[in-house]
């Protein structure tokens with residue numbers, strides 16, 4: 001019985017997706033051109049959820065004040081778990097490497113950090129789907145279907161595939177670098193996505209539109225260059241720039257920037273005008289834009305940050321993501337994650353102290369929270385056969401779990417092993433006569449005690 005009702009749910013969802021996509025194909029086919037960056041546009045026009053900032057961006061600045069954003073703009077407010085679904089060949093080869101996955105998540109966190117968005121993301125788990133025929137996913141049916149049949153709750157589901165292809169009617173086939181599907185609430189990226197690809201798609205998840213949204217439309221939907229022009233019409237209140245386009249006054253109106261940005265990230269479409277005859281003065285750095293060069297994308301505006309934070313506060317799982325809730329202390333992932341295996345090892349630099357934690361990973365079934373049991377680090381001995389490494393590891397809490405430390409060389413041969421316990425909270429390891437190459441340090445928590453405290457330790461490496 002349970003299975004049947006689940007099947008019914010799935011078939012209802014699929015019918016919905018079909019209907020919506022078919023109607024989109026008819027009504028919005030003119031918008032399919034030059035859209036290789038992100039495919040989220042069309043489905044996004046359907047996002048009819050109430051936006052209290054529409055025509056009233058004051059709502060957003062008031063919201064930031066209300067949550068004391070400006071009092072501590074660097075504060076981490078939400079830690080969002082990601083589940084990565086990796087498509088590989090049937091024999092388990094191909095797909096995306098652990099190094100690349102680490103890159104994705106590191107980049108995502110870096111762009112969120114430099115923009116003070118208040119978000120950090122951590123890896124909940126990776127699930128591989130080994131089916132060669134799914135390495136290329138069709139945009140309209142296959143991808144959403146994959147989102148439905150492979151989906152976990154309590155996290156953001158991200159699907160990484162080789163190719164995401166979109167073809168509509170007589171239009172040429174386009175490979176889409178990534179997309180956010182508003183119906184399945186899932187992010188799908190090609191493994192070749194840019195450094196900001198994941199930040200962009202997750203921006204959609206947290207309520208952001210492209211700044212060039214509806215730039216081809218008429219006055220009714222197009223965003224004007226002017227920041228003071230008022231909307232006209234019986235039921236239209238507020239400024240046009242706060243209603244049309246992405247609805248945010250602090251992202252300048254822009255056309256699709258795909259061919260309008262030079263190699264130095266200057267906007268070169270300055271002769272283009274909006275429907276009111278004003279010349280565009282677009283920004284080229286917004287992460288939600290499509291500048292010619294990906295390297296130009298690096299910023300979110302305060303308006304965008306406010307939308308994302310507001311949307312997160314309304315998320316079904318926000319109470320498990322939000323850092324204000326002290327129960328979530330156990331999910332305080334350190335900045336070096338993910339470092340769960342050798343391929344994701346973090347670099348230990350000379351004389352730089354790193355603080356790590358053995359955190360938990362949130363899952364809706366509390367008892368099934370996943371423990372982060374292993375941290376991997378690595379250091380490099382430059383050309384020498386008499387290299388010296390002095391590693392000092394100290395647990396910063398009084399009650400700590402037992403940590404086993406294993407140091408291996410590149411050939412995975414163990415060269416040293418030590419244990420840190422409550423009785424022996426600090427150890428220094430001296431390694432001499434090291435030949436050139438990489439050395440790996442694995443810190444493994446051996447007694448799994450679920451506590452509300454976070455197990456932390458620091459590690460410092462001196463290299464010669």
Ligand SMILES: [Zn+2]
Nearest residue numbers: 038039040200
């Ligand atoms: Zn997009």
